[in-house]
Amino acid sequence: MSDIALVREKAWQEFEQTGLPTTRQEEWKYTSLARISSVLGEAWWKEAAASDIDQATVDAYAIPEFDAYRIVFADGRLQSVTSGFPDGVTLNSLSELLEKDTQKAATALQWNVQAPLFNAANAANSALARDGVCLCIAEGVVLDKPLYILHIASNPGATHLRHGLWLGKHAEAHVIEHYAGDSAEAGLTHAITLVHLADGASLTHDRLQTESLHQFHLGRLDVAQKRNSRFISHAAALGASLSRLDIAVALDEAGAECTLNGLYALAGRQHCDHHTQIDHIAPHCTSREHYRGILDGRAHGVFNGKVVIHKDASGTDSKQSNANLLLSDKAEIDAKPELVIDHDDVQAAHGCTVGQLDENQLFYLKSRGLSDEQARQILTRAFADTVLTGMHSSAVRRFIEQAAFAKLPGEIASEIADELNTAAVPE
Amino acid sequence: MLKIDDLHVAVDGKEILKGIDLHIGAGEVHAIMGPNGSGKSTLANVIAGRDGYEITAGSIRFHNNDLLEMNPEERAWAGVFLAFQYPVEIPGVNNVYLLKAGLNARRKAAGLSELDAIEFMQLVREKARLVELDDAFLSRGVNEGFSGGEKKRNEIFQMAVLEPTLAILDETDSGLDIDALRVVAKGVNALRSAERSIVMVTHYQRLLDYIEPDAVHVLADGRILKSGDKHLALELEKRGYDWVREEANV
Amino acid sequence: MSENTQVEDLVGKQYEAGFVTDIEQETLPPGLNEDVIRHISAKKDEPEWLLDWRLAAFEHWKTMSEPNWAHVKFSAIDYQAISYFSAPKSSEDGPKSLDEVDPKLLETYKKLGIPLHEQEMLAGVAVDAIFDSVSVATTFKGKLKDAGVIFCPISEAVRDYPELVRKYLGSVVPTTDNFYAALNSAVFTDGSFVFIPKGVRCPMELSTYFRINAANTGQFERTLIIAEEGSHVSYLEGCTAPQRDENQLHAAVVELVALDDAQIKYSTVQNWYPGDENGVGGIYNFVTKRGDCRGARSRISWTQVETGSAITWKYPSCILRGDDSVGEFYSVALTKMHQQADTGTKMVHLGKNTTSTIISKGIAAGFGQQSYRGLVHIGKNADGARNHTQCDSLLLGSNCGAHTFPYVEVKNPTATMEHEATTSKIGDDQLFYCRQRGISEEDAVNLIVNGFCKDVFNNLPMEFAVEANRLMEVSLEGAVG
Incomplete structure (x- = not known):
């Protein structure tokens, strides 16, 4: 059995044993995933059928007037990819790697037995992911245009995507992940993105979720940052009936900086949950986080921002804020801006507001x-x-x-x- | 009173002061002028005993005591006062309370009895008038929410209350409008006496129009390049600092 | 360098209230079962309904497990190793006045700096002193009685005002509320009862001192305060315990009820034994405190200064049920040595135009762990509800931790909620500024910490503000940030 097969089997066991998280778990207190299995059935994880979409459909979903390298997935499968990347930039699809270079897939997408499975839902991804993007940028190379990863969900069923973004020393890139669709039937998009930034690397990452209001969306963005690297994230959650995005940033080495910005605009019966965690592990790292939410109708927003300042993280500078606007008397927001601080040489502040104009x-x-x-x-x-x-x-x-x-x-x-x-x- | 001899000071291994000699007698007012980054503030901070400066050579003697052997509060008790260039905000700590604690600590060190609250408040009100500081400022947190000018006036007010024998004014004039400058200068002039020496660290000649110095020193590149009387300041105002540098190099 | 050694001095600060009063105790053997509960109830001459209430609580408690979500670590408590009743023998007959109180007890209070006589004369404070499990003396009963105020041990209230006790007991903190509250309901031994009738302003501050004295005993007092329409009361409690190597459990329940236009101010200065510098011994302070603003325009304020206990688990809360009611929480918590505190508040806005304010100041030194945990809940019908939360932490030394876990739940679009939190250390430039003005480093730290706590100290009644200041100073002696 290959390594990946082993990992898949272990992850599947883990998933079967624990099942989806429940609201009895602190991290899922305000978000019930019960709807996923009640709507999609016990085998909610079952893959959506493949679909073939034409260029016009892709263009209809895509960001207009946007000059970028584009890679399109339809219902979890690679559809098209533009070519002409500069030297030092390699882009493979996960499906391609699984056929040709499982070792690279295992490394770049953290498919090894030691890698954390995060939670049972994420474990299912480790067991089932079949496609995604693996981007590697060599030392000192700057990706000249943004990389635009567009995923369109049109069939019912689940898609499990796994992306890996590796930037070498002082490499720079701008990557946009866009999850779109307007299917009238319920489905699940489940995407995990793993980011590794070497010394001095800089990644700008935008994550747009504009899926159908019948869709469920589970996302995870896991970032590991080395010395003096920079990570700037914008996450916009606008679609899906129920969505949850976990962002975890580890500031592993001195001088690393991260900025997490986010917007959720919700209406109807949408439920949207953002859980972010920034770990200040090394000294002299900086983090900035700013999330805003607008909630109309019977929408339910959840924001949990956790900043952990570890024992050796002297000279930490961390700021976080979360502001919410409720437009309807049926809307609800549950927020929890957490600070866990085990070091005295820090400047940390967070704030949270709910209010009106x-x-x-x-x-x-x-x-x-x-x-x-x-x-x-x-x-x-x-x-x-x-x-x-x-x-x-x-x-x-x-x-x-x-x-x-x-x-x-x-x-x-x-x-x-x-x-x-x-x-x-x-x- | 204050004798600085061959003082060398480094910060993070870089030499900032490269041999300062400065003698100030009782009752004298000296101005130290110089371009940005010349080491003026370093000198002020070293006299007051701030951490982070490495004294690599030389001595500072004050009333024949070795100042460098004393910690900051001991220097304050001995009569050294520093009016800060950037006065610190200490939220929640009452301005007057800080002064009372400081003054009584100094009196105690001198073997005097502590002032009671009534005597102290009388003193404080009288001194506040000197710098036209509203009573409301007295009960606010130390510099908390003060404007730049208010902070500087507060420094002079504190100096008036603590009655030091050596006052170092570190760019007390910078950031002040002309009215505020007059008020500050009036306060300083009122505190001039035969026992009190004053060192004014400044960038501009403007302050010296209001407070007339006995001596003016030009500090540049970590050394005192030239000393003179108040006319030197006027000349600096007219001609800048470069000619002093050139002259010193010759 | 010097920073650490001096912080260690602070950590090593001796516990001043740690002495044992040598008085004969009548103590039940350790263990908890129905018989123990029956014994306690019989000892207190309680009516049948109260025994049944206790037994029901006990039945429920047996089905519960200890909460484990708090940011604290401790080894499991053996609830069968605790004695659930301990009374000084000499109080069997019940003292009628101070003169009848065992002089040694009075001496104890003197050591604590709360001489009853002096307070009686100078401060006009009525004191109900709880020594282990029995109320020892309540001063000023006469004067309070004239005003119509009832202030007595709760066991006495059960006897003398059963209908009031029955009506309100457990109405704010139900027996099933949480593990420790259930335990308390089953075994509570004493505590204070306060009743302020309609329209009465309580003529003096009411005060209770709690002290755990006997070894291996838990203290489970229960306090119930009822403020009828338009009445006002200010209640103070102080707590100490002797130094012992083993951990002792203190699981109190405090219930406050404020009817229309009533105001209750509840202040605590808690200085239970924190354990030694190695983290051995100390009180486990697992307390449930909750106020119910039942009436319109009612107001409940919690002010607490927490410097003691090995572990504090405590969230004085307000249920803002009445329209226009107001809840306040002002807290200073200091953890040093190996102390752990997980404390905060819950503000539950149910009525319209309800307002709450939370100001929490946490100071951690040594190996202290400090957590603020708070909930602001704004319900569907709470139109115009407002909350402001300010939650600041100050760290002294690099081995301590300060954590913030605020929960915000808002279900009404007209609500306004603001939460702000900061964490910092004492700045070197602040210290230098103070020292340049002639203030020693140690005094400067004190000064800055006191400034940091000022918003809370300002809300303490005068007598307690002085005590709180002194307590902070004593606790911080030798500390340099």
């Missing part, structure tokens, strides 16, 4: 002649936009803004909104 700002806009509704819309958009301002690509940012704002009540010409956003609203 600022009355002074509303008044200001109305005194300039805007209607109450207009003023509310503008401020709501500005609230969401705050976490997107640092995004590298304006095409991606515009795409997220449009998708997010489309979900909010009311309509307004976006140019007016843009103008007023920048002019009138302090952070």
